Amino acid sequence: MLETLSKLFNRKQKPPYQSGINLLLLLVLSVVIGAGVAYATLGFMKTFERVVNWVYFDWSETPSGRYTHKFDSRNKLQFDFRGNNEHGLKGLKQTQWATNGTCSILTTRDGERLDPVQADWQYSNKKVQITIDKAGGATLDLVFVNSDLQPENKSRAGFIEHLPSPDYKGALLFKYKQGSFTDVPKWHILAALTGGGLFIGLLYVALKLPRGHGPADAIIARINNDGILPIREGISTALICASSIGLGASVGRYGPAVHLGATLGSGFGHAFKLGRTNTVTFLGCGVASAIACSFNTPIAAVIFTHEAIIGHYSLRAFAPITIAAVAGNAVAIHHGRFFDGFQNLTAPAELTLDQYPLFAIVGLVSGLFAIIYMRSIVFMGKTVKKTNIPLWSRPMIAGLAIGIVALWLPNLLGLVEETTTQVIQDEGVEYILQVLCLLIIFKIAATALCLSCGMHGGVFGPALCIGAMVGAALAMAYDASYYQIFALAGMGACISSVVGAPIATILIVFELNQNYSVATAVMVAVVISNLLTNKYFARSFFLFQVQAAGFDINAGREVLILQRRRIKEVMEKDYFTIEPEADLNAVEKALRANPESDLFVTDSQQKLLGTINLAGAWDNLKKNSNQTAADLAKLPEHTLTEDTDLNRGFEIIEEFVGVSIPVVENEENMRLTGIIYEANVIQAYNEAVKTARGEEQGLE
Missing domain, CATH: 1.10.3080.10 (Clc chloride channel)
Incomplete structure (x- = not known):
């Protein structure tokens, strides 16, 4: 086959x-x-x-994070649990998971996201009791079914208002998505990141992988x-x-x-x-x-x-x-895998003309933070390399460092989808401006440290979170009514600058949100941020890495094709040589027999000693002196090796004035193996252009 x-x-x-x-x-x-x-x-x-889950959340018997029951594509009910936990150094004294805390109830009804309802929760006797304040203190008892939660009984007094339809009688099962790092005891975070970092370092050694x-x-x-x-x-x-x-x-x-x-x-x-x-x-x-x-x-x-x-x-x-x-x-x-973090957002049906400059400002600021983010990764990578710290120990150092910061800012950890969704959807309930600014700064530093020290992963997710927080912070500083649309515009601006895909970024936001107003706002922010990063960094972080590896990112497809081919593929092997001891009569005879070609002086091992052409040797031939071919030979201004790529050969041909350029086996032995005419390289270039156009048009 x-x-x-x-x-x-x-x-x-x-x-x-x-x-x-x-x-x-x-x-x-x-x-x-x-x-x-x-x-x-x-x-x-x-x-x-x-x-x-195995490292952090399976150790807890209490609820943590997000649990969702999805009725259909337009209706869902979601619980966000938060435990009453200490943070900072005080958090190190807390050895157990919290058994009480707050719960935010989020309802999406007929595609519209309702205002969140705040409740309290208490865990005892293997039950989670939620007390809904707006329902006059009515409670709902939940029990665990594996990792998920379901009501203990069918009594839903005070709870029915949160269902998509008052006459809904079906079973409820709240699927567990992922716990929240804010609920994990701080000693657990510190131990897991440090020990896990050591494991990753040893994994590099075992897999013989020098880098991610x-x-x-x-x-x-x-x-x-x-x-x-x-x-x-x-x-x-x-x-x-x-x-x-x-x-x-x-x-x-x-x-x-x-x-x-x-x-x-x-x-x-x-x-x-x-x-x-x-x-x-x-x-x-x-x-x-x-x-x-x-x-x-x-x-x-x-x-x-x-x-x-x-x-x-x-x-x-x-x-x-x-x-x-x-x-x-x-x-x-x-397989039931849906990404619905940006759906059902509140945004104006139409945007007015005076609002678009605001989105341009969001794009400008987000682009600036995207540059800071990418340059931080590059700077940290160079700094870590200079320290000569062994590869196996770098992830452990990074784990310890971000573990210490996470004592105060646990939202730095993980995939940040939880943090990003909260920033975009919860309209600032969880955050204040100062906290957002701290999260932006430390998120950039934490990601740069992790990537530089071998805790490998992507740059897209952190950029998504950073951009959303930048947009949210700008909205909180200017006008909270712009919160969600600023957060989305900042998110789009930042990730498009990092990955270098502005059109794809706009489409991602539009496909996920299906809101035309949001898409146009993101378009403005994306354009401005990309102009800024193109000017002061690169078209993307990936292309910066490609360029740093020694590849020309601006080269056309035909140039790349020429770089893949070698001079020996197109060189001519029909050329004329003469021994260095030959007298002028022999030189003249050879030149008159081939007046349009160069004469190459080589020794018995075919080592190139120089070239002779009729125009340069004419005066000496007329004098009929006792000179030999070696005396008339001149070292060629340009030579090519067999392994020179055709693109480099094309660049040399552009500077060359003469008939042909000698091709040697390598620069060490200088053994003549062929010659190159200008026509050979031009023909190869034309073939490369034809191949490149054929690939683009589906002909190759």
Whole structure:
């Protein structure tokens, strides 16, 4: 089967029907890749969720975090539990989980999110009793069913007002999502992060992985390695990331999911030997499926893949990447994986003209913080490398440091989706301006420290949280009525600057929120922030990493094709040489026989000693002196080696004046093996342009 597919896709002379068969196979394989990557992404997310619960929340018998009962797509009931816990150094004295606290009841009815209702909760006798203040002190008793909660009996007095319909008689089961780090005893956080950091450091050693990989490596593979990503490094990185996220490191999950998807898609194309173009396409299929599975945004996933990873919009790649994104989203929905953090937000139906400058200001400030965020990661990475701290101990140091900060600010930990959703949805109930400012500063520092010290993960999630908090802080400083829309605009502005995908960012927000007013506000903020980061940092953090690795991010596809080819592929082997001892008569005879070619002086080992041309040697030939070929030879101004890439050869040809440039085996032995004419390189360039255009138009 491997050989059959390889022959079908790589056949040079294709019959008329072959293109249709190839396209059909490409689409079928894209479904396979999309579904496979989606299952891998779900497995990855399930792994770190299981780790975080095992490390932190399975130790508690009391409720923590969010529990949701979803009636249908437009109606749900949600409990957010918070324990009465001490923070800071006092929190270290608290050895047990809190047995009482507050509970926020959030109701979405017919697609409209109602104001939250505050309640108190008490845990005793294996029951959770919620006292709803607005219901005249009415209570609701809940019992645990595994990790979920359900009412102990069918009595719902004082509680019926929170149901989508007063006549709803069905069973209620509040599904547990994830606990809140604010409820975890502080000694537990400190011990878990420090010990877990040591485990991650030893994991690096055991896996023989010098560093974690990410989306930038997928871009480099597309540029420089025919789209091939090493499977071993991809799986090892996923294990490191799952461990880091599960321990509560201040990193994101989407970067690792993108890299894992790219690795699996690339590995599929490479295993079947389907050629560079198809391997890059399958790499894109893996990325699109991972994004669609994570966010339930297949349209944005397709645009993100072309915008941030593939680097151009290819007609050939568009169809399979789109199919893979749809397949990934379908698998996620089939298994009940929904991302609904930004739905049912309050926003004006229409925005007035005088409001748009405010969103531009949000974009400007968010872009500034995006630059600070990215530069902090770069600076911290360089600083850690200079210290020469062993790799195995770096994650432990980072874990200890952020564990200490988390004594006061536990919301720094984990995937921050809980924090981000609170910031965007709860209209500032949980936060005041000073706390938001502290969270922004320490979130940037914590993420930079984690990534630099080997607690590997993504940069997207923290950027999402930072941008939302920046927008929320601006709203609180200016006008609280703009809270949610400023938070969303800041979030979009920050993440688009970090990942370099402004169109995809706008589509992500629109697909998740389906609010046109929000989308236009985000558009303005995204444009301004991207202009700022393009000017003062780079088009994205990923492209900055690619450029730092020595690759030209501004090069066209034809340049990349030329960089992959070598001079020895196009050099001419029909050239004329002469011994250094030859007299002038022999030189003249050779030049007159080949007046339009250079004469190359070589020794018995074919080492290049110099070149002679008719114009330069004419005066000496007329004198008929006793000089030899060695006396007339001049060292060539330019030489090329066999392994020089064609793009570099093209740059040298532009500066060259003459007939041909000698090609030597290498610069050490200088053994002449061929020559290059200007026409050879120009022809190769034209072929590269044709290939690049063919790839974009689906002809290659």
